[in-house]
Amino acid sequence: MKVFINKRIPEIGLQMLNEAGLDLTIPENQNLSPEEWLRYCQDADAILNVGQNKYDQSFFESCPNVKAIALFSVGFDAVNIDEANKRNIPVGNTPDVLSRATSDIAFLLMQSVARRASFNFEKVKAGEWGDFDPLHALGQELYGKTLGVFGLGRIGFEMAEKSKKAFDMNIIYHNRSHNEEAEKELGAKYVSFEELVSQSDVLSIHASFTQEHADLFNQAVFEKMKPNAIFVNTARGGFHNQTDLYNALIEKKIWGAGLDVTNPEPILHDDPILGLSNVCVLPHIGSATVEARNGMAKFAAENLIAFSKGEKMPHCANPEVYQ
Ligand code: DGY
Numbered sequence: 001m002k003v004f005i006n007k008r009i010p011e012i013g014l015q016m017l018n019e020a021g022l023d024l025t026i027p028e029n030q031n032l033s034p035e036e037w038l039r040y041c042q043d044a045d046a047i048l049n050v051g052q053n054k055y056d057q058s059f060f061e062s063c064p065n066v067k068a069i070a071l072f073s074v075g076f077d078a079v080n081i082d083e084a085n086k087r088n089i090p091v092g093n094t095p096d097v098l099s100r101a102t103s104d105i106a107f108l109l110m111q112s113v114a115r116r117a118s119f120n121f122e123k124v125k126a127g128e129w130g131d132f133d134p135l136h137a138l139g140q141e142l143y144g145k146t147l148g149v150f151g152l153g154r155i156g157f158e159m160a161e162k163s164k165k166a167f168d169m170n171i172i173y174h175n176r177s178h179n180e181e182a183e184k185e186l187g188a189k190y191v192s193f194e195e196l197v198s199q200s201d202v203l204s205i206h207a208s209f210t211q212e213h214a215d216l217f218n219q220a221v222f223e224k225m226k227p228n229a230i231f232v233n234t235a236r237g238g239f240h241n242q243t244d245l246y247n248a249l250i251e252k253k254i255w256g257a258g259l260d261v262t263n264p265e266p267i268l269h270d271d272p273i274l275g276l277s278n279v280c281v282l283p284h285i286g287s288a289t290v291e292a293r294n295g296m297a298k299f300a301a302e303n304l305i306a307f308s309k310g311e312k313m314p315h316c317a318n319p320e321v322y323q
Contacts, residue, residue, distance in 0.1 A: 001308045004044035006030075006037060007051065009072060010290075013297025017048075020305040041066060046307060048072060048300050052265075055079040060087055068313070070303040072296055073287075074098055074155075076317040077209040077236060090321050092303030092313040096154055097295025102286035103158035106204050106234045109258025109280055110147075110163070113230045114202075115139035116256075118280040137277075140228060140255070142167040148191075148200025149173040151207025151235070152182055159204055160186050172199060175207075197221055202230045209236035217241065222248035229254045234286050237263035246273045260286050 003017065005026045017024055025040060032040065041047055041059070046068040049055075055069060060083050069079065070092035079091050112118050116139050123129065123137075130136070147163045149156040152173040163169040164186045171188040173179065174196040182188035191199065203225065207213065217231065217240040225231070231254055233240055242263045248254050256278035262271075265284060273279055287293060303313040312322050 001045045001304075002043065003046045003048055003304055004040045005048040005050070006032060006040070006053070007072075009048070009050065009300065010294050010297040012294050013048075013301040016298065016301035017304060020301075020308065022304065022308060038062060046070065046304055048304060049078075052078050055084065055091075057083045060084070060089070068092070068304065068307040070300045070307075070313070071317070072300050075208060075236065077238075079317070081318050085318055085321055088321050090303075090307060090313045091317045092300060092307075092315055093317045094296040094299040095315060097299055098287035098292040099154040099158050101289040101292035102155045102234055103162060103206075104289075105260050105282065105286045106155075106159045106206070106232050106258075107162045107166075109232050109234065109260060109282070110142065110202050110204065110230060112280040113232075113256035113258045113278065114142055116277065119277040142169060142202070144168055144170070145201035146170045146172060146199055148196040148203040149175075149188075150193075150196060150203065150205045151175060152179045152188065153206060153208075155234075156204070156206030157182055157186075159206060160188060163202075169202075172196060194224070197224045198226070200229055201226060202232060204232040205235040205239050207235060207239075209238055214238050215241040215244075217245070219244040219247065222253050225254045227252060227255065231257040233258075234260040237261040237265045239263075242271070242273060246271075246276070249273070249276055249278060256280075260284055 002023045005024060007030050008026060041063045045065060047066060048070045050072040068090050074093050074095045076091055076093050084091050116137050120137060147169040149160050152175045160171045160182060164171060171186050172191045173188050174191055174193050178190050222244060240263055245257060258280045260282045261284055299315045303315055306313050
């Protein structure tokens with residue numbers, strides 16, 4: 001089976017795929033143009049995809065040989081699942097193995113913004129340490145505050161658990177369904193979206209992104225948040241309207257924002273949000289630990305090896321293809 005891998009992944013995954021006898025193509029050039037990328041896909045039976053390449057109707061029509069896609073991500077918003085289902089194409093993803101790492105980044109952003117860490121670091125780098133000033137660059141403490149989790153699945157649970165243990169935060173959440181484990185273990189309370197927005201001191205997004213969520217966090221929502229609220233997005237940039245977020249920050253409708261994902265992504269280098277003192281932006285590094293990336297490589301390899309043997313992918317975003 002010919003497998004196209006668009007970027008090198010950790011050795012553990014490559015070794016598994018090689019040992020399984022799969023025929024791997026990994027181009028020297030790790031930054032293919034869209035046309036080059038498509039040509040490699042057209043020549044493959046299966047794809048191990050790194051990054052946000054789009055798998056839409058036009059892709060599937062121009063790559064009729066492709067029979068399986070293994071994503072090197074938990075999120076599968078880049079794939080039109082209906083189009084994959086129509087063609088019986090299983091789409092693998094990498095849940096669980098990156099939950100700890102990604103929630104660590106949400107937790108880090110929450111604290112970085114609360115204590116204005118990146119702003120203060122910028123000042124130190126610019127030689128502006130300055131005199132001790134009792135009133136300058138004050139942060140806020142998180143103890144006993146309310147964390148609102150939008151999407152309480154595996155990553156949201158880990159963020160909630162850390163926040164509970166570290167700062168005894170009250171956990172509220174809004175989700176498609178109740179999370180009984182979080183309610184029992186963390187005392188998490190299910191609330192409406194409106195309550196989540198108006199009651200959270202920190203609002204952290206951990207849901208899977210679909211087009212229905214595009215710009216969900218917009219001016220109308222930021223207006224309803226607390227003035228001390230910290231907005232954290234480590235899920236997908238499409239959840240927030242970045243101009244509205246910028247306006248909410250400069251108009252002090254909310255207190256600060258921590259973003260590991262931006263809209264658009266990558267963020268433009270002259271995006272005015274980067275100049276704000278109450279913002280910390282990271283370049284989508286939620287899963288960027290050795291442990292998580294090894295786990296992702298292993299899951300992606302397991303998915304392709306299972307597919308090559310005619311078995312079900314063990315980590316599949318569209319298990320309905322097997323029914
Ligand atoms: C994921 O796994 O979905 C990460 O956001 C990387 O895309």
